[in-house]
Amino acid sequence: MGRRYKETIPVQVAIVGGGIVGTAVVRELSRYKLDLLLIEAEPEVGWGSTKANSGIVHGGFHEEPGTLKAKYCLPGNQMYPELCRDLDVCFEQNGILMVARTAEEMDTVRTYFRRGTERGVNLRLLSRDEVLAQEPNLDPGIAGALFAPEGGSVMPFELAAALMENAVQNGARYLVNAKVQNAWSEAGKKFLETEEHRIQADYVINAAGLFADDLARMFGDDYFTIHPRKGEEYIFDLSVKDVVKSTIFPVPGPISKGILVIPTAAGNLMMGPTGDNILEKEDLATSQYGFERVFAGAKSLVPSLDPRKIIAQFAGVRAASNRGDFIVELSPNVPGLLHLAGIESPGLTAAPAIAADVPRLLGEAGLELDLKEDFDPRRRPVIRFNLLSREEQDALVKEDPSYGRIICRCETITEGEIVDAVQRGARTLDGIKFRTRAGAGRCQGGFCQPLITEIISRELNIPVTKVTKRGPGSEQVRYKVKELYESEVQA
């Protein structure tokens, strides 16, 4: 069989990977007069490590001095309040407590305090009594803690979707369901091939997360490798929401920050993650062993946690590089190829700062950068019905009755919000869930999923049998009973 003809799409800058790094980069570059294209393998952006993490905007005191993680984490943290305001993304600056359980651990906490304050992080050392006054549900046996008031919590998927939406408002384009299968460099141009397209780019940014080493190798760069490290997380229902106010960290171990108790920006409490080196990059299974370690770690910090209140669990995979640090550099072999690889934790926090450095790096590679006068940093605000006052809800329903129809009862999400999410780019049930939280409550979509399926079908004008949970192969409806009945009656 001959090769299928693919029309070539010429662009100035192609970004491979629509995780938090790729979307932050494309939005940053959309400040400039550039022709930009982001290419994402999944049906929506933000579905890699970005959708399955702890959602913490780290304080900037954990990272080893001299690392790129340290270089980008604190500035990233400092960019979050304005970024989330501009993009209307849920962000809670609820602070981080690193809790010491013994006098020896308190010595380690003091080391983090010195390291952080030298770097300019706003930190306070708290005695046992001060910690318990702030967080009365912590284990009374603790020795003291480090408090970072500027640490926070964000909804990572929502942020990635918002960054992409704002970049598109500012002229960028993106492809989904477009896995780069082939890439090469020829006569100063770089080529990327997906099932459907051939893209010819002057500059390529490798933000392919776990698969960044595979993409680099396609261009002949084999000087770094990515090693998957899994983290399991467990989510409680909203009844345990107020057990702690800040994110609670233990004193870290040698390869991870330990098991945390996390009040998420969505309002649920979460505990995790584990930190297990694994063989398969796509291994997202949770396990009894993972649960036992997470629960034991979380319970040692907050003894009242009750496993019967857990409503969901997931695993995410960190993209650890063989350097043990982020890789943010131009390829030494392929002019115009920029690697943003090995962006494991605190990559969510660091992403806006990494993105802000990309114009400098592309400038070094010869790209001319000319700022647009009309860049708009703000995204159209999102209506969150359950956060409105009664009066605001009444006025909204009068104006648009679709906001008066509750689709997700657990989280009080309306039809209007689901329609809006589709209009902003959601294409799947998971896309709706991550954007609006419809289906993320106690019943986990048992009640609302059929209704959401119908809304997506109606809004996109596709049959319900084509609506998927997370892309092809995850269709939820095999046939419509009415159609089946009619076909049988006719037969």
Ligand SMILES: Cc1cc2nc3c(=O)[nH]c(=O)nc-3n(C[C@H](O)[C@H](O)[C@H](O)COP(=O)(O)OP(=O)(O)OC[C@H]3O[C@@H](n4cnc5c(N)ncnc54)[C@H](O)[C@@H]3O)c2cc1C
């Ligand atoms: C359990 C866990 C907890 C974490 N907690 C935190 C935290 O609390 N705070 C924090 O700051 N960080 C945290 N992190 C780290 C954070 O999640 C990552 O640093 C961040 O999500 C990395 O983003 P990314 O864009 O590099 O990768 P991804 O989000 O993985 O994005 C890469 C994208 O590239 C796409 N892609 C790959 N190959 C191709 C291809 N060939 N063609 C087209 N597209 C392709 C993928 O589909 C994917 O969407 C955590 C990570 C894990 C796993």
